[in-house]
Structures are given as structure tokens and as C-alpha cells.
Amino acid sequence: MTTVRQRRVGKGTEAAEDQPSEETNVKPDGKIPSGGKLWNILSITVGGIVAISLGLLTSVYVATLHENDLWFSNIKEVEREISFRTECGLYYSYYKQMIQAASIQQGLHGLVYDNKTESVRTINILERMNVYQEVFLSILYRILPIQQYLEPVYFYIYTLFGLQAVYVIALYVTSWLLSGTWLSGLLAACWYITNRVDTTRVEFTIPLRENWALPFFAVQIAAITYLLRTHLQPVQERLTLMAVFIATFLFSLTWQFNQFMMLIQALALFILDCLDMLPTAKVMWLYIIQISGLLLVCVLQFFNSMILGSLLISFNASVLIARTIQKNLKKGGLLNRLRKLILHVLLVLCLTLLINKFIKKILNLESDEHIFKFLKAKFGFGATRDFDANLYLCEEAFGLLPLNTFSRLSDTLLFYVYVFVLFLMAVAAVIVAFRNLSGSNQVKLMEKMEECTVTLKPDAAYSLVHTVLFGCLALSTMRMKYLWTSHMCVFASFGLCSTEVWKLILKCVHLYTSQRAQLIKYSIPIITLLYISYKFWPGIMDELSELREFYDPDTVELMNWIKSNTPNTAVFAGSMQLLAGVKLCTGRTLTNHPHYEDKNLRERTKQIYQIYAKRSPEEVHRILRSFGTDYVILEDSICYERRHSRGCRLRDLLDVANGHIMDGLGENEPDLKPSLYPRFCEEIKKNLPSYTTHFTRVFQNKTFHVYKLAKHK
Secondary structure, three states: EEEEOOOOOOOOOHHHHOOOOOOOOOOOOOOOOOOHHHHHHHHHHHHHHHHHHHHHHHHHHHHHHHHHHHHOOOOOOHHHHHOOOOHHHHHHHHHHHHHHOOOOOHHHHHHOEEOOOOOOEOHHHHHHHOOOOHHHHHHHHHOOOOOOOHHHHHHHHHHHHHHHHHHHHHHHHHHHHHHHHHHHHHHHHHHHHHHHHHHHHOOOOOOOOHHHHHHHHHHHHHHHHHHHHOOHHHHHHHHHHHHHHHHHHHHHOOOOOHHHHHHHHHHHHHHHOOOOOHHHHHHHHHHHHHHHHHHHHHHHHHHHHHOOOOOOHHHHHHHHHHHHHOOOOOOOOOOHHHHHHHHHHHHHHHHHHHHHHHHHHHHHOOOOOOHHHHHHHHHOOOOOOOHHHHHHHHHHHOOOOOOOHHHHHOOHHHHHHHHHHHHHHHHHHHHHHHHHHOOOOOHHHHHHHHHOOOOOHHHHHHHHHHHHHHHHHHHOOOHHHHHHHHHHHHHHHHHOOOHHHHHHHHHHHOOHOOOOOOOOOOHHHHHHHHHHHHHHHHHHHHHHHHHEEEOOOOHHHHHHHHHHHHOOEEEOOOHHHHHHHHEEEEEEEOOOOOOOOOHHHHHHHHHHHHOOOOOOOHHHHHHHHHHOEEEEEEEEHHHOOOOOOOOOOHHHHHHHHEEEEOOOOOOOOOOOOOOOOOOOHHHHHHHHHHEEEEEEEEEEEEEEEEEEEEOOO
């Protein structure tokens, strides 16, 4: 809670690579005039300076917003830690743990043999969670001579804000590479900043894994965009492949959902390769890079079984096997090619399912089953009473993308430009794909349309399919919109500054001249930039001048009480979100936590949450004590929840999972029955003997109630 205080070819790249490049300002002997070379150097220098400047300005911008929203420099340490809500607090706690350890070795040992994150269990944090970034950052902080000048928390948040500079620069470079002008990069960066609400949430969810991972994903996309260019020298190609590998590895290392994002990327490469729009050799290298990067992360995460059982590894392996079997995939006429493609797709699909099922059976892997249950229920393949699936289904972040998102994106003209460019590129892609598959590159029909010939460069083709697939992901799951909206800025700015796009439009309306195309290519983006500056600069200044202050006295009081009145070995039960803060602020042992990618933890959490279900005090006590619980924290905001509608409140999910009728007016499924007991979190407050025998209230404020459990023999 906060309060305001004043204060950018033909049949495909393989064919296209034998063609001469379209270079302007080139002499008959192939040499670039000195004037043109100097101009190129000057343009690259200016463009590079603008990119770095915009990146740094974005970092300062989000850092200032964070400071102004919380008055972070003025609040107490416990308030700073509480501001890292839910899983953010859990991840930051491991950074804090490494900083406070007597030595780096001892800190690493504490993570590998952790017995405070899940009571009565010793788990390997480095295997279970993607926290190598916290480990690296804590070691860096310890060895650099900065302890006297910079607090650990500032070193941490400034690193994350600094990664926003990398993110913006990568988006800028990708757009520049696609269009051939850094003006496109400037427009992409400006769109990213002015659409901040829909492109990033780093300023208020700093330690979230996506804030670490997405900058590296953007760097990887920029490197792939450069790799897909024609006429690369062997050395350039090798260096670019290395850059793709490093970025892929870092992206995979920092986010547990990396495999799902790269699976979508692999699907984009697969579609384009099947349609002969990308060079097969480069696509195969990208598949291998994805697999090798993920396997390296698997090794670092002590052979995490969820990685080995990922669909990405199964899919990429299947494509590589299928391409070895079907060597003449890109030969023949249209019907023959289509028949081969259908067989190829079916072969890849079957191999993927077989390999994945085999791996999961061998490893007895069930860590990601909740994701597939959620997807099955979300897309209407039958209703489910599964508690974990419903927990995701009822969260707004995992719902459909709200329509007001498009309204906000339209205010900056981004969505209008994006749809315009997307339509043109999609039409061009369909024409090029049909031409590639039918082998009709030289047919008379196309010769008649010479003046309106459609081409699509490999890098632009990849960008098109990438944005379509990630757009579908964002439309279906709001939380994933940040993967789409940032690339939307790149794609829209590239289209607006692309010579090919304007050349195509002008030729089709018989108005094409080189000068006219160049004039439009530069004038339209400049006008757009002026419009954005005029309309949004005052709003940004107002936003930067608005001062707020962190205010959550009830949680602060709770954390201070726990630190002062409970032993260091005490075990706490409660909601996942709150317990992450308890671990960070107090260091006490938890029964459950928000990192949900483990079957045993999900089952444990469901059991702990019986404190909000209709259960007897004896049964709740037995469940809690089986996990070694000493104290349980009840939250009125959950017990009497009004944020969700009936059927999506936590207590409703528990009632349905337990086979009980839900509270309140409304329908219930016919097989649900009334519970024999009242709701535990409500009844315990009446201090009835059947409850006080097992639970003693030791702390209470307007939000939280803490009960100590009796230790019966």
C-alpha cells in the first residue's frame, strides 16, 4: 500500500545469398567511395551514441520512478524488503543470504543444502530455482571495494535497472538492423518508453525472473537478426553464432520459463524453414544452440529434471532427426512439396511426443504437470477441480489480454502502425511462401507483375513470425504480454522506416521513385517522433514529479514482532506470498513458498491452505505439525476475500477441491456436499475450547493473526 506525499528476396536466403547485395554509393569496381564510407562511419557513430544514451536514460527513468513511488532511500530496511512482494522477496532473500554468509563457500553450501525454505526437507536451491544471478551478484559485491559506498540492496536494484539499458539498446539495434537506419531504433526505443506500462514492470517487481531474462532474450533476437543477413563472412557468422549462444545461455539461466519461450521461437524457425524462407543450415545451428544452451543450464542446475523433460529439447531433437531422414524436403512442385511438408510436420510432432513421453517416464517427471493442467482447462478441454490449475485460472495475470491494453498502445500510434506493418508483411509472406513452395519464381505470371514484385528478407520474415506467435501468447495470457509489446515496438518502427515496405506500396499504386520512397521513409518516422514527444513529454515529466511513500504498517509490525518474539529456528505456515516476505525479513523457516515448479511443494501448499478451508481444528493442527509448523499466520484479506468473484476466491477453490459447497449465493455442482465443520480461519477467532487446545493467539493486528501451535505428544 502506498500513499501520495508532496514532494527489412526472392525464393529464400539460400538462393538469395548468391545474388549481389543492394548497395548504394558503390563504384563499378565494387569499392565504396571515400565520401560514402565516411558517411557510413559517421552514421554508425551517431546511431551508436543515440542507442547508448537512450538505454542509460531508460535506466535512470525507471530508477527514478521506483524511488519516487516508494521513497526507497528514506524508508527502513524492513520496509525496503517488504516492498519486494511475493516471489520477488524469495529470490532476493538468497542474495541477502549470500551477502551475510561468513564466506562465499559457506554461502554456497547454505544454498546447496538449504533446510529453511521448506521445513523438514533439505533442498538444493541452485537446482530448484534460477538464482545464479543472485549468487553472481553477491560474489561481485563481496569482492569489489564498494561496500563503504553502496548498500547491497542498491547494488542489486541498480544492476536490474542497468539491464534495462541493455534491453533498450538491443531493441534499438534489432530495429536498426531490420530497417537499415538508426532512426528506426530511435522510434522503437521511444515507443518502448512511452508505453512503459505495457512493455515492462521492472520498477515495481525488480527481482522478478523476467526482468533478468528479457534483456538477454532481446540481445539474442538482435544477434539472430544479424545472423540471418546475407553475405556474412565466415568469421562474422561464427562470432554471431557465439553471441546467440551466450545470450541464449544467459536467458535460459535466469528464468524458469525459458524452455516455453524458446519453444515458441523454435516453432517460428520451423515454420520459416518449411516455407523455404530461411537458410536451413543457419536454422539447424540455432536448434543446436538452443539445445546446448539449455543442457548447459541443466548441468549448472544439478541436472534439473524439468529441463531434461522440456518440450523444447524433444522438439528440436525431433526436427534434427526428421531433417536427416527427409533430405529432399525442398524439391518438387507445389503439390509434391505440400505432401512432403505434411509428412514432415506429422513426423516431427509424433517424434516430439514420443521422445518427451519417454524422457518423462524414465525420469518420473511430474514437475510441470500443473502447467499442462492449466492449459487444458484454459482452452476448454474440460473443466477441472484441480486446485493448482484453478489457482492459475483465477489469477488475472494468467487471463486473456485486456482490451484496454490496445487503447493505451493506440494512444502512442504504436498499435495502428503495428497492424498496418503486420498486414503488409503478412501478405508479402504469403506471396513469397507460395512462390517458394510452387517453384514459380520465374513463371510468366510473376513476370507480368514485375513492377510489383514482392520480396521478404530472412531477418524480416523471422521478425514477422516471431511477433505473430508471441502475440498469440500474449493475447491468451496477459502476464506474457511483455514478450510481445517490446517486439511490437521493434516491428512497427522497422516497418515505418523500411525502404522495402514503402517501395512495395508505391509500386503497387504506380507512384514509385527512389527519391519519393526515401522521403517517406524518413519523414513519416520523424513526424511520428514529434507527435510522441509533443503528446507524452509533459506526462512523463508529471510522472517523474509525483512523489509517493511506502506505507504498510501492519506487515512491518508483523515482521518486527517475528524477529523479536520467536526463536530463529521457528517454522512458519501461511500464504505463499506472505511467507516469502517472512523468510526475507526474518530468516525464519517456511513450510511453503511461491516457487511453484515442484510437485511435492504444490501438494504441501494445498495442505497448508486448509487453514482457509472448512476443516476441524484437530485435522488442521495435525496437517501443520506434520510439516513442523510452530506458528501459523492467518490473513483477513484471504479469509474474507472480496478481490475475486465467487468461485475464484481461495476458500472457494479449496471447498471445491475438498468436495464442499461454496459460501454465498450462487450455484454449486450437484455432487458437492456441505462440510461438517465451519471455516477454520473464521472459527478460530472465537477462542472456543476445541481450538484453544491446539492454537494460542500470540499476535494480532488489523490484517494478521498469528497462532502458536501446541506440541502434543
